[in-house]
Amino acid sequence: MNALARIISEGSGAAPSPMLSIAGLNVAYRGGAGWTPVVRGVDLALAPGRSLVLLGESGSGKSVTLRAIIGLLREEGARVDGEVRVGGRDVNAMAPDELLKLRGNEVGFIFQEPMTALDPVFRIGDQIAETIVQHRGTSWRQAMATARELFDLVQIPSAERRLKAYPNELSGGLRQRAMIAMAMSCDPRLLLADEPTTALDATVQIQVLLLLREIQKERGTAMVFVTHDLGVAAEIADEVAVMYAGRIVEQGDAAQVLLNPSHPYTHALTGCVVQGSYRDHRLGELAGAPPDLAQLPPGCSFAPRCARRQEDCRLTDPARRPVAPRHDVACLHAADLPAGTAGGR
Amino acid sequence: MSVTFSAMQAPLPPIEDRGGPSQPLLIARGLRKEFRLADGLFGGRTVVHAVDDLSLTVNKGETVGIVGESGCGKSTAARLIAGITPADDGEVVFDGESFWTPRTRIDAERRRAIQMVFQDSASSLNPRMTLTETLAFGPRAHGVPTAVARTYARDLLAAVGLPPSRFAERYPIQLSGGQRQRVNIARALAIRPRLLILDEPVSALDKSVEAQVLNLLVALREELSLSYVFISHDLNVVRYIADRVVVMYLGQVVEEATSAQIFAAPRHPYTRALFASKPSLDPRRRIEAPPLTGDPPDPVNPPSGCRFRTRCPIAEAVCAAAKPPLAAAAPEGEGHKVACWAAQPGSGHSLAPRPMGALQ
Amino acid sequence: MLLYILRRILYAVPIGIGVTFIVFSLVHIAPGDPISALLPNEATQEMVEAARKEFGLDRPFLVQYAIWLGNAAMGNLGTSIGSGRPVATEVASAVGNTFILAVSAGLVACVLGFLLGIVAGLWRDRPVDHVVNLITIAGVSVPHYWLAILLVIVFAVDLNWLPPLGMGPDRSGGWQFDWAHISHLILPTIATAAIPMAVIARTLRASVVDVLDQDFVTTLRAKGLPRQRLLWHVIRNALPTALAVMGLQLGNMLGGSVLVETVFAWPGTGFLLASAIFQRDLPLLQGTMLVLAMFFVFLNLVVDLVQSATDPRIRRA
């Protein structure tokens, strides 16, 4: 908690109240034998207008954390505790109708696969308009006009025709742009994006990524962006939080974390990035696979795969501590890491 | 655990080399495949030209990478070469002998020369078979007695880094994605092929596992003197593993060169855009503007002439008129081929080099 | 879209031809000489010869089929052995009666099935779902002819509230909108509707559960849409499946009516068919089957078209 307080106070000098703050978030799903923890004590804070990338591999809990921000998990039967505050109000304590006003209105959400995330039997325009009508109480006609403007914002050509299209009639890139338009339709103060470019081709991915970056900066929207791709993170993040086995293991400024990783996991990840040719070098490897969340090892959950593990790693689960200003790491031996090993080698 | 392929007693004989070291292992010529979509009222006219006039040569011990975005026909190309999807036209010659033509089928014995590894590691394994059963299937199909094939299967597991004592009797559902992909590689190698076609083998894996599998592939190629056709949308991966690279766009090859050449000096505007779309990993050196706008066009109605011209930053009138041939790029000469009017001397494109005669 | 409709219609043609072929074959799979199946037992030698000529029974099988098909297309379905009247007349008078029962039972089955299915799907694994499951399991498992008899035992014999037989107070067979007629309709409607209602409910429940599991529902919730708007999305997505199963069940009611109409002596096509079987009146059997099967083919075509009109995913296919 004091780490959190520190981040809040340092986050952005002029704006003391964070757009988003998460404290002690725990999420568990019902598994074969009892509850399986998926997110284990996540603390986060994000100032207005900033973008934070949650970086992690499959099963690290990054998407679950994102969904927790608008309280989607409880309805899915998950056990959630901890505090999630958006604009100062605790989401987990909200009444159902308050939650409806938060979602889509104050917080926009973009999903990974626009093909399945859009209703296949409704026209794109209607799906955007219904959000606007719901939150702004405008007429349908006005809402459609707004949708039309949003299509210009996300640079969809032939907007009139595309508004009347069904999702399967659009290409992947256009679908994701429409999804962004929908998320932005009520001019939210916080945007949540769950791997929004992963399903797209490289040349389209960069377009959507830069569009999102531009809109976010122009409108001053705070954004939490989930990805597994270091390159994508480097393009869009002000801050990066690296997740492993349901925990944030490293957090800080994007350049700090990506170029000067202090946690052995982040370090290994940057080392795994495929570069150069096989003729020149062997790829750095991270042995093994993430742990089964239902049967976590004692101590640091990364320890079994860690190249730098020592005896105490199997005993103590490390807390996050600063290694530099605005750079936290949850590792007992973070200080042992050689500094400035950019790129991993 | 210390079992390696070279030390292993394989129950199947290796496929003899016939053509000698300078004979290319695989030559694919003029492969063509159309997919008919919904039929019209009287027979369909909606046709997707999935692969249009693809030619490919793989030398012995070489890895050829095929790069392209979804729908460019790279996976279809893989299945055509392997002879799973019947081609409309073209032929494949393997080590100097015809592998298939549109009229001939491949016999079972020669078929084992080319094997594949697919992207989806889960649907690549029969959920009702244990790993031993899966790995023993191919050898048994080639007449190896079941008991021998099963022992061999355990050795194979060990050779790809999965201790048989713990993995032999498992079912695919009990494995992680990376482990499944190791099994898929072992399965493909079980009947001792000479060419492995890898269709996006690491795309579905986590980054940390991706490196493990790539290292395994590099080591195996060395050890077994294999050749690879490696298909991926990921430039970095192809760059790492391939000796030569083929870039595809909407069913056609737009550029072909050695890995070093193409990454040092890409000639086709699409290849250049593809490279420029790759994030840098450095937050201080971000991409300022996207190199291309829009999505790839619908392969049902590809643009006339050069198929890339609708998104090409340097398209001119000549590009709409005719399809540019895949020809040697002027300065580099040997081995670097590009299908772009801007690189063809005397094509009429304003950026085209002047014809050779005029130069001298 | 127009092209799509044309193609569906064109596709139905070979099916229709296949159906007529099977119906035609019915007489020929019957044991014995087809001529004896087509004529009354007391037919004279001249009648036999005349019929042999008329039906072309001395000609090859396929020619016979063509002759029969031509006749059927002109409305000549042969002569009933039992009544001696043209089959077409017999069937025509019965079709209307079956239609009344089918509409009434269809309405009950569709409305109830739809509601139960939606409710059970929305409250999956809750008590409501279990209750609906109980009802629909019983519904799909109940032999409808037995249900018909039970209904008669309870409401006609025991309680004496409703009439056990027929479709109206007089034996005229005409239909009027009054209590006397409606009271005759109630029990047959319940017996006919039971199975289709349960099948519709079960299919719709599965469909709703399926829709709720899809990613876009999370999007809808993330947009902050209220429950009723969510419900509309769910229904709209389940609609194509719902329409398809409803159409199919409507057709299957035609099959079920054979037994229910027999129990209630409801003078419809099913009753006609049963009496044709009882009297081994093959021309009547054949004619009734032809009309019912062609109607079913037509119904399937309509369902197909309606379904594709409500589902943009298959519109372009």
Add this chain to the structure above:
Amino acid sequence: MHGTFDSSDIDAVIVPVRHFSYRRVVLGRFMRQPIAMTAALILLAIVLAAIFANVVAPADPFQTRVARRLAVIGTEGRWLGGDELGRDVLSRLIYGGRISLSMAVLPVAIGLFVGGFLGILAGYAGGRTNMAIMRAMDVFYAFPSILLAVAIAGALGPGMMNGIIALSMVFIPPIARMAESVTTQVRSYEFVIAARLSGASTGRILREHVLSNVAGPILVFASSQVSVSIIAASGLSFLGLGVSPPYPDWGLMLSALRQSIYVNPWVAALPGAMIFICSVCFNLVSDGVRRAMEVRR
């Protein structure tokens, strides 16, 4: 050894499950469903009673007794009443299971073999073979199912064999359609493609790869058809198209006792109740098996 990875860590992720056998898992999951298990036991009891009817039944099902005509339930020696000829209804219900259940199960079994064969063939061969088989099935599909059975049985005339033939014609097309669709799906999976690539014969691939993956869904679907079949089979008997008197059969008994609903209504309802109970149980068992086979997550 390739590289540096440590195999002991690879394994750290997965909970080792020893002797994981699909069949055993499904069976285990089925047994943990009390309703489905109860239904299975009831069915088993009815089937066993039918098989050992000569031991179980209290009286001779053919012996008529004028004095016991339409005896009410609870009459001594006619515990479930007597029928229109004074025969023991309880004994006839027990013996009736033999014909009624055979007429229900055999058509589905035939449908499973013929339809399953045609469907797998169509699905695996694809192309024109598929077209030819499936279009032919579509034609049969274009009849409401019970109507088709009634028409064929009606044309063939009464008799148990005719009834079974007619019903088989009803169940072949839907089972073939189901088999075709799962086979087409399995065929497109990469493990089948890999098997083809290995040079294995079509027969071997079908046996070892395809069959094991399509058999489950096809069987479950077929089992769900048994309850339809029992209603239809007894329906045929009810119309007089099944076995001929005096053989005991539930549909036939229902039809005969129907005449006496004013005299002895509840005895008349009994044969139908048997059909209903069996139908419900078949449905519950089929549901249970389907649920047991569902892949979680």
